[in-house]
Every structure is written in structure tokens, then in C-alpha cells.
Amino acid sequence: MIQVTRPAMPSLEEYIEEISELWESRWLTNMGIKHQMFEKQLGTYLGMDNTVLFVNGHMALELLLQALNLHGEVITTPYTFASTTHAIVRNGLTPVFCDIDPVTFTIDPSKIEKLITDRTCAILPVHVYGNICDVEEIDRIAKKYELKVVYDAAHAFGETYKGKGIGCYGDASIFSFHATKVFNTIEGGAVSFKDPALETTLKDLKNFGFHGYEEVCGVGANAKMNEFCAAMGLCNLRHIDEVIRQRGLRSDRYRERLQGIEGLQLNPVQADVTCNYSYFPIVVEEALFGASRSEIFTMLQEHDIMARKYFYPLTSAFDCFHRQYDILKTPVALHVSKRVLTLPLYADLPLEKVDEICDLILSCRK
Numbered sequence: 571m572i573q574v575t576r577p578a579m580p581s582l583e584e585y586i587e588e589i590s591e592l593w594e595s596r597w598l599t600n601m602g603i604k605h606q607m608f609e610k611q612l613g614t615y616l617g618m619d620n621t622v623l624f625v626n627g628h629m630a631l632e633l634l635l636q637a638l639n640l641h642g643e644v645i646t647t648p649y650t651f652a653s654t655t656h657a658i659v660r661n662g663l664t665p666v667f668c669d670i671d672p673v674t675f676t677i678d679p680s681k682i683e684k685l686i687t688d689r690t691c692a693i694l695p696v697h698v699y700g701n702i703c704d705v706e707e708i709d710r711i712a713k714k715y716e717l718k719v720v721y722d723a724a725h726a727f728g729e730t731y732k733g734k735g736i737g738c739y740g741d742a743s744i745f746s747f748h749a750t751k752v753f754n755t756i757e758g759g760a761v762s763f764k765d766p767a768l769e770t771t772l773k774d775l776k777n778f779g780f781h782g783y784e785e786v787c788g789v790g791a792n793a794k795m796n797e798f799c800a801a802m803g804l805c806n807l808r809h810i811d812e813v814i815r816q817r818g819l820r821s822d823r824y825r826e827r828l829q830g831i832e833g834l835q836l837n838p839v840q841a842d843v844t845c846n847y848s849y850f851p852i853v854v855e856e857a858l859f860g861a862s863r864s865e866i867f868t869m870l871q872e873h874d875i876m877a878r879k880y881f882y883p884l885t886s887a888f889d890c891f892h893r894q895y896d897i898l899k900t901p902v903a904l905h906v907s908k909r910v911l912t913l914p915l916y917a918d919l920p921l922e923k924v925d926e927i928c929d930l931i932l933s934c935r936k
């Protein structure tokens with residue numbers, strides 16, 4: 571069975587070596603030595619020393635929004651993982667859905683300004699599939715209207731734009747180190763941020779709001795990364811450049827085989843971006859290609875290949891929101907979500923499998 575992704579792991583020996591001290595220290599969580607080392611190395615790797623670790627990407631985002639003390643409306647997109655929208659709603663904020671760009675699948679900045687009201691407090695764009703948002707235009711709009719900018723960079727680990735770590739753009743960015751992501755700590759996440767004053771607030775909020783042993787200065791949560799996850803992070807960070815290189819080779823092979831095929835739209839190659847090859851989505855236009863997204867999905871499944879309809883449905887269409895958002899107001903996002911399929915991609919996916927998947931897809935055409 572070929573899954574859409576497969577976590578990168580260090581050798582068992584390397585991991586055992588990394589965790590062996592924990593049997594002596596018996597310090598398993600609460601910002602121990604592995605947590606401290608990993609947080610520091612991660613900041614260096616991301617090119618942003620202001621980086622705080624979390625138990626996962628979602629809690630990083632949820633507590634970041636709390637730390638920024640936002641109230642009112644947040645402009646975001648529905649073409650994302652549940653986490654982005656849920657973090658907004660769980661903070662008592664109102665998501666206002668902006669449409670996406672049809673090429674990069676990220677927020678369309680030309681549609682942001684008409685959604686701004688006197689209640690708007692922030693913009694929360696997503697670097698979808700590692701495609702970098704139009705950070706310059708978003709920055710211009712945010713400055714003009716005095717809005718905060720928080721990026722969901724869960725897909726953009728290790729990427730740079732114009733030579734700077736992607737976490738340097740906007741007021742803050744969150745990363746996810748879930749097992750299914752390019753870089754994993756089993757589960758984990760982080761916030762990179764500009765204002766150094768946020769550091770204490772984020773660190774307090776992830777530990778119930780405790781500031782020291784007796785003072786509780788915020789209604790925080792428990793969102794600390796434990797030592798075993800931090801140790802996994804230390805190991806995986808040693809190999810991340812090679813993992814990204816290997817993913818790139820697979821991504822290139824897909825591209826060679828599938829580009830120029832009528833009815834198949836591929837992910838763009840962006841200028842000034844060092845890509846992490848986090849996903850390989852295709853957008854299938856049935857009338858031109860000769861088969862639908864669902865037909866390809868089912869046919870691959872019959873060959874034990876698990877592609878994913880990622881992102882489908884739009885978050886604004888989730889049952890839990892009881893149709894309170896009009897999905898027709900984001901027609902591009904709706905169009906793409908009905909046609910997208912992300913193909914298996916990971917560092918040790920055999921190139922012959924990539925060829926087989928491409929052969930199967932191309933054989934679907936009627």
C-alpha cells in the first residue's frame with residue numbers, strides 16, 4: 571500500500587542515542603534539555619531566533635492568536651486544513667473568507683481590501699502546499715489598515731523567500747511537525763515571531779499561563795512539547811536537507827511526466843523561493859483531461875495507491891458551521907477543492923512508483 575506520505579525517521583540507533591540520557595535525568599517534559607537544544611537549533615534553521623516550540627501546529631496557532639489579544643474578524647481562506655479555521659473560531663474570533671489565487675492556491679490579495687471592516691483585526695493567510703503567499707502585497711495592506719498578519723506556514727517548513735526564512739514575514743508564523751509533514755517530531759509545532767515581547771506570553775500560555783511557580787497570568791492551555799518529541803526533532807533536523815532533496819527528485823519526476831497534459835494543472839514553481847516539495851497536487855479539469863478527479867482517486871485506490879482530496883471540502887463548508895458561510899463567495903476555492911488530488915510524495919518513494927502512478931493517471935483518459 572502506498573500512502574500519500576510516509577514520515578522521515580532517523581535510524582533506530584540514532585534515536586536511542588538521543589533519548590538515552592532521559593533514563594538518567596528522568597526529565598521527560600516541561601522544557602527539559604532536549605526541548606531547549608531543539609528550540610535553539612530550530613530557530614537557527616528557520617532563520618528566526620524568536621521561535622517557541624509547541625506540542626503541535628494547531629495549539630501553536632490557537633495560542634498565538636490568544637497571545638496577540640485579537641478581537642473581531644480575521645480575514646483568511648477556506649482552502650486549508652481544519653486547523654486554520656478552527657483556531658480562529660475557538661478564539662471567539664469570526665473568520666471572513668477570502669478567495670484564493672487560481673495558480674498558487676493562496677489568498678488572493680486583490681480581494682482582501684473589500685473584506686476589511688472596522689471589526690477586522692488580522693489577516694491569516696496559508697502558504698498552501700508550500701506555495702508562498704504574496705507576502706509583499708499582504709504586508710502593504712496590513713500596514714495601511716493596521717492589521718496583524720499571522721501566517722499558517724504548516725506546509726512551508728524550511729522554505730526561504732528572497733533569501734530570508736519564511737517565518738520572518740508578517741507578525742508571526744506557525745509551523746507543524748506532525749508525522750505527515752516534511753519535517754516531523756512525531757507531533758509538534760512552533761511559532762516564529764517578530765516582536766520579542768511575545769516570547770514570554772507564548773511560553774506562559776503553553777504551560778497553563780504559569781509565569782514561574784506561583785503566578786498564573788493568563789488562561790493558558792497545556793501545549794508543551796515533550797522530551798521524546800524534541801529528541802526526534804534533533805535527529806530529524808540532521809537529515810532534513812537530504813529529505814527535502816529526495817522529495818525534490820520525486821517532485822521533478824512527477825512534473826516531467828505530467829506537465830503539458832491537457833486538463834491537468836500542476837503546482838507552480840515560484841521565483842525567489844527555495845521549495846520544500848511538501849505536496850504534489852494536481853487539479854483535474856474533467857472536460858479537458860477525459861477523466862474526473864474522483865475517477866482517478868478511485869482507480870489509484872484500486873491499485874493500493876492512496877491519493878488524497880486535500881483540501882476538500884472547504885473549511886467554510888464543514889457541517890459544524892451549519893452553512894453559516896456562503897461557499898459561493900469563494901468560487902475559485904470551491905472550483906479547486908472539487909478538482910484537486912494530492913499524489914503520494916515522500917523522500918523514499920521509489921521513482922518507479924512515481925512512474926507507475928503517472929502511467930495509471932494517464933491511462934484514465936477516455
Ligand SMILES: *Cc1c(COP(=O)(O)O)cnc(C)c1O
Pocket residue numbers: 626627628629650651653654696722724725745746747748757758759
Ligand atoms: C498540519 C496543519 C496544521 C496543524 O498542524 P498539527 O501539527 O497537525 O496540529 C495547520 N494548518 C495546516 C495548513 C496544516 O496542514
